[in-house]
Amino acid sequence: xxxxxxxxxxxxxxxxxxxxxxxEQHLGxxxxxxxxxxxxxxxELMFVYNFKEQTENNSVPSRFSxxxxxxxxxFLHLHTLQPEDSxxxxxxxxxxxxxxxxxxxxxxxxxxxxx
Amino acid sequence: xxxxxxxxxxxxxAEGNPLTVKCTYSVSGNPYLFWYVQYxxxxxxxLLKYITGDNLVKGSYGFEAEFNKSQTxxxxxxxxxxxSDSALYFCAVRDQTGFQKLVFGTGTRLLVSP
Numbered sequence: 001x002x003x004x005x006x007x008x009x010x011x012x013x014x015x016x017x018x019x020x021x022x023x024e025q026h027l028g029x030x031x032x033x034x035x036x037x038x039x040x041x042x043x044e045l046m047f048v049y050n051f052k053e054q055t056e057n058n059s060v061p062s063r064f065s066x067x068x069x070x071x072x073x074x075f076l077h078l079h080t081l082q083p084e085d086s087x088x089x090x091x092x093x094x095x096x097x098x099x100x101x102x103x104x105x106x107x108x109x110x111x112x113x114x115x
Numbered sequence: 116x117x118x119x120x121x122x123x124x125x126x127x128x129a130e131g132n133p134l135t136v137k138c139t140y141s142v143s144g145n146p147y148l149f150w151y152v153q154y155x156x157x158x159x160x161x162l163l164k165y166i167t168g169d170n171l172v173k174g175s176y177g178f179e180a181e182f183n184k185s186q187t188x189x190x191x192x193x194x195x196x197x198x199s200d201s202a203l204y205f206c207a208v209r210d211q212t213g214f215q216k217l218v219f220g221t222g223t224r225l226l227v228s229p
Contacts, residue, residue, distance in 0.1 A: 004158070041221070042221050043159075045217070092158075103149060105161065106151075106159040107158050109157075
C-alpha cells in the first residue's frame with residue numbers, strides 16, 4: 001500500500017446531508033491534495049495544501065470545504081451536494097521541495113454517491 | 116497551459132506480447148512526466164517519471180517509458196505483457212511554471228488477454 005489512507009471507502013448521501021471525507025498520510029510528506037475522478041473525465045485537482053496552508057483552490061464550489069489541521073491529515077467537508085458530484089474522491093500527498101520533480105502518492109479513494 | 120493527451124481509450128494485447136500505451140504532452144517549459152496505474156477500486160500507483168537525463172526511463176513492474184522531445188511523446192512500454200497488467204493507465208505532466216499542478220490525461224485502459 002502507498003501509505004495514504006482514506007475513510008470511508010464508500011459513501012451514499014442525500015443532497016441535504018453533511019458528511020466529511022478523511023485522509024491520512026503516513027509518509028512524512030508536507031503537501032496534500034484532493035482530486036475528483038469522474039467517469040470519462042481527466043482527474044480534476046480540487047485543493048492543494050502545503051505545510052497545512054491552502055495554496056490552490058481550483059474553482060471548486062463552496063459546497064466542498066477542505067480542512068488540513070496538520071501535515072498528516074486532510075478532510076473534505078461536504079454539504080448540499082448535487083448528483084453530479086458523485087465521483088471517486090482521491091487524496092494524495094507528496095514531499096515538495098524547490099522543484100516539481102516529486103511524485104504524488106494516492107490513497108484508494110472514497111466512492112461518493114449523491115442521491 | 117500544460118496538457119497531456121492519451122489518444123487511445125483502450126489497448127488490447129495478448130499475454131507475452133510487447134505493449135505500448137501512448138502519451139503526448141504540451142508544456143511551456145521543461146516537462147516533468149509521470150505514469151500512474153490504477154487497478155479496480157484502488158487509487159493511482161506511481162510507475163515511473165522522467166525529469167532529465169536518459170530518455171529511456173525504467174520503472175516498477177517491468178515498465179519503461181521513452182521520452183522523445185522532438186515528438187513531444189512519453190510512451191509507456193513493456194516487453195512482455197502479463198494478464199495482471201490489465202488496468203487503467205494515466206500519463207501526467209508538470210512543468211516548471213506549474214508548481215504542484217499535476218495535469219493528467221484521460222487514461223488508457225489496458226486489457227491483456229491470456
